[in-house]
Amino acid sequence: MRLGQTLPQLAELGRATRAAMREYGEGPAAVLRRMRRLRARGFTYTEAVDEGLLDPAMPDGVRGRYLSRHVREIRQNVLNPLSLEDFTEEKLTFARYAESLGIPVPRTYGTAGRAGGWNRVAGRMVTGPDGFARMVAEDLADEFVIKPVLGYLGLGLRVLRRDGAVLVDQDGRRIDAAALHAELDADPAFDLFLIQERLHNHPDVDALHASPMLQTSRVTSLVTAGGQVRMLFVSLKVGTGTGGADNYRVGETGNGVAYVDLDTGLLGPALVPRPGRLGPIPASELDGHPIEGRPMPLLAECLDLVTRHAHAFLPMRTLGWDIALTARGPVVVEVNNFWASPHGPLTDEAWDLFFRG
Amino acid sequence: MARIGRAAGQVRALAEATCTARRTYGASPVPTLRRARRLRTEAGFTYDEALHTGLLDPAMPDARARRFVSKDAVTRLSDRLNPVALITLTEQKAIFYRVIGETGLPMPRLFGLVGRGGGWAGDGRPVPVGPAASAVFLASGPPEEFVVKPSGGYHGLGVRVLRRDGDELVDLAGARTTPAGLAEELCADPLWDVFVVQERLRNHPDLDTIVRSDTLQTLRVTTFVTDDCDVQVVHAGMKLALGGGNVDNFREGTTGNALVEVDVLTGELGTPMAPAPGGLGLAPARGEVAGTEGVRLPGWDEVLALARRAALELLPCRNIGWDISITTRGPVVVEANRSYDPWPSAVFGDVVREVDRAHRSGGRVAGRTA
Numbered sequence: 001m002r003l004g005q006t007l008p009q010l011a012e013l014g015r016a017t018r019a020a021m022r023e024y025g026e027g028p029a030a031v032l033r034r035m036r037r038l039r040a041r042g043f044t045y046t047e048a049v050d051e052g053l054l055d056p057a058m059p060d061g062v063r064g065r066y067l068s069r070h071v072r073e074i075r076q077n078v079l080n081p082l083s084l085e086d087f088t089e090e091k092l093t094f095a096r097y098a099e100s101l102g103i104p105v106p107r108t109y110g111t112a113g114r115a116g117g118w119n120r121v122a123g124r125m126v127t128g129p130d131g132f133a134r135m136v137a138e139d140l141a142d143e144f145v146i147k148p149v150l151g152y153l154g155l156g157l158r159v160l161r162r163d164g165a166v167l168v169d170q171d172g173r174r175i176d177a178a179a180l181h182a183e184l185d186a187d188p189a190f191d192l193f194l195i196q197e198r199l200h201n202h203p204d205v206d207a208l209h210a211s212p213m214l215q216t217s218r219v220t221s222l223v224t225a226g227g228q229v230r231m232l233f234v235s236l237k238v239g240t241g242t243g244g245a246d247n248y249r250v251g252e253t254g255n256g257v258a259y260v261d262l263d264t265g266l267l268g269p270a271l272v273p274r275p276g277r278l279g280p281i282p283a284s285e286l287d288g289h290p291i292e293g294r295p296m297p298l299l300a301e302c303l304d305l306v307t308r309h310a311h312a313f314l315p316m317r318t319l320g321w322d323i324a325l326t327a328r329g330p331v332v333v334e335v336n337n338f339w340a341s342p343h344g345p346l347t348d349e350a351w352d353l354f355f356r357g
Numbered sequence: 358m359a360r361i362g363r364a365a366g367q368v369r370a371l372a373e374a375t376c377t378a379r380r381t382y383g384a385s386p387v388p389t390l391r392r393a394r395r396l397r398t399e400a401g402f403t404y405d406e407a408l409h410t411g412l413l414d415p416a417m418p419d420a421r422a423r424r425f426v427s428k429d430a431v432t433r434l435s436d437r438l439n440p441v442a443l444i445t446l447t448e449q450k451a452i453f454y455r456v457i458g459e460t461g462l463p464m465p466r467l468f469g470l471v472g473r474g475g476g477w478a479g480d481g482r483p484v485p486v487g488p489a490a491s492a493v494f495l496a497s498g499p500p501e502e503f504v505v506k507p508s509g510g511y512h513g514l515g516v517r518v519l520r521r522d523g524d525e526l527v528d529l530a531g532a533r534t535t536p537a538g539l540a541e542e543l544c545a546d547p548l549w550d551v552f553v554v555q556e557r558l559r560n561h562p563d564l565d566t567i568v569r570s571d572t573l574q575t576l577r578v579t580t581f582v583t584d585d586c587d588v589q590v591v592h593a594g595m596k597l598a599l600g601g602g603n604v605d606n607f608r609e610g611t612t613g614n615a616l617v618e619v620d621v622l623t624g625e626l627g628t629p630m631a632p633a634p635g636g637l638g639l640a641p642a643r644g645e646v647a648g649t650e651g652v653r654l655p656g657w658d659e660v661l662a663l664a665r666r667a668a669l670e671l672l673p674c675r676n677i678g679w680d681i682s683i684t685t686r687g688p689v690v691v692e693a694n695r696s697y698d699p700w701p702s703a704v705f706g707d708v709v710r711e712v713d714r715a716h717r718s719g720g721r722v723a724g725r726t727a
Contacts, residue, residue, distance in 0.1 A: 078474075083551055084445075093443065115441060125672075191440065225483060
């Protein structure tokens with residue numbers, strides 16, 4: 001058993017070392033030494049490579065402010081009781097709660113999937129493909145979103161618009177309501193889907209980077225032991241990839257992320273995974289369209305919204321709020337217990353808050 | 358190998374149930390074995406469950422035993438009617454009280470949450486991780502009387518009804534502790550990491566005519582939501598707190614409490630039932646509750662209205678067992694159960710089968726519903 005775990009680790013170490021040696025022109029001893037230090041801080045070898053932490057040009061002070069997933073999740077489990085995970089992670093309960101508190105969220109139209117169809121708009125249950133088709137035809141807006149209530153990383157998300165008698169998803173696939181019902185019913189991973197309003201980007205967000213996908217801001221909050229709400233970091237997810245969601249998903253989606261300087265309110269560069277990984281590069285090197293130095297739209301409104309409502313989720317003390325920046329103001333799309341900060345070292349202040357706040 | 362182990366365990370359980378039935382009822386083993394097997398294969402009863410529900414009593418006719426419903430059957434129905442993905446909305450009380458409490462349904466006031474995962478004081482401050490902070494909260498946060506129960510608890514396990522007595526806390530069973538001692542216990546609990554701290558509710562004084570008890574007595578009101586989102590109250594029963602502890606739960610008769618079914622149309626009590634002599638199944642209760650058959654519960658129409666309103670708040674869950682107490686401030690939702698235990702009666706078995714039929718046919722539950 002131990003050998004079974006060790007061999008893949010050695011293979012991963014070998015791959016990561018070779019990649020770093022090739023990229024940075026260093027000898028194996030220097031790469032391995034750095035790797036060992038990162039491993040002691042909980043980074044997997046692949047994680048260290050993907051984050052670009054083996055780059056010898058990265059100052060140790062910056063490298064030291066990156067959070068490994070392992071260490072981050074240990075601390076998140078201390079700050080957020082695990083048994084209450086679904087308080088935020090289960091999207092229907094979250095939407096229901098947020099609505100009742102007056103937190104702006106996308107309108108909930110109902111649910112679908114083999115576990116239960118519900119037409120909230122018309123006030124009836126939805127059974128069978130005919131009932132679902134009737135709901136789509138009579139009670140849903142021309143555009144809507146379907147996502148698993150226990151989904152994550154944008155998996156299973158469908159952004160749909162009506163085109164005559166059929167629906168068209170974010171990839172241009174055409175499907176009728178009955179076939180969509182059959183797909184949702186047969187989904188092997190998720191048995192209940194939330195149907196909700198489709199939101200659109202604020203014009204100022206489109207002006208930064210035009211994208212058909214909703215580009216949300218991530219506001220990461222922490223309620224201190226004294227009850228103060230503080231922000232660990234704020235970022236904007238930039239829809240440089242494909243698919244319906246702006247999730248970064250360890251760089252797999254091709255989407256980017258830009259961090260906000262909380263002192264100035266200005267955006268840093270939109271970072272996207274370097275081709276072949278090994279850390280990020282500014283997206284502008286790929287598309288020639290820099291956003292660095294431009295003001296983050298609706299930043300003050302987002303911070304105010306989170307500050308006013310973070311207490312409502314206690315004892316969950318640290319949350320990553322996905323907030324859509326829309327023409328009607330910030331709208332909270334999701335809240336995450338296990339937030340991450342890809343390519344984003346924490347500031348000294350945020351580090352201190354996260355571990356001692 | 359595992360299959361052989363399971364089969365051996367089943368044979369042992371069957372033998373034990375048969376022997377116990379023989380000792381208790383003087384029953385012949387062959388008919389008992391046959392009935393136990395049939396209840397297992399046809400209705401999903403475990404042998405132990407059939408035994409403790411009193412279904413292996415030879416005095417109970419076969420036809421009547423078959424009307425009862427097993428936990429397995431209720432769970433299967435519940436999983437079809439209540440999305441499993443939403444399980445924590447009802448089964449984690451910290452989430453249930455926060456989320457459904459915002460709808461304005463009458464519920465116990467929530468003072469805060471504590472436990473090894475940290476907590477929350479009702480005034481908005483977090484209660485940091487560790488027993489010291491929890492002790493400070495328990496000493497000064499809740500009022501003179503309050504209830505502490507595990508957020509993920511069930512069957513009344515871990516529930517404490519507490520009142521302050523100087524620097525100490527005393528529960529309904531007379532056990533004494535201090536805020537610091539309680540905090541230590543809660544933060545070290547091996548089963549649950551979050552506990553709810555909430556208002557202590559008091560029984561409506563009119564319930565004293567049924568059972569005079571300091572323990573909160575709850576009704577279990579089962580609802581079904583039709584395809585048209587009409588709510589039917591399909592069954593009701595009341596737990597009678599004769600045992601005098603912190604809770605009114607029945608727990609197969611081990612708590613000393615009793616049960617009585619309630620006519621959903623009128624709110625009138627049926628025959629109160631207590632554990633039968635020998636501890637297997639139920640028999641008409643004796644003593645102070647014996648003469649309460651036909652008594653009408655106070656505020657029954659309000660109970661029905663509350664159950665109907667509450668059922669719509671939990672959609673798309675369609676079949677919930679509500680714990681509702683008739684209190685000094687009217688009916689209050691104490692808990693919601695999406696995976697409820699079957700009420701040990703033939704009537705309840707009929708109701709469950711009828712709910713299943715109504716769900717499959719897209720119709721309504723027939724029979725005596727409100």
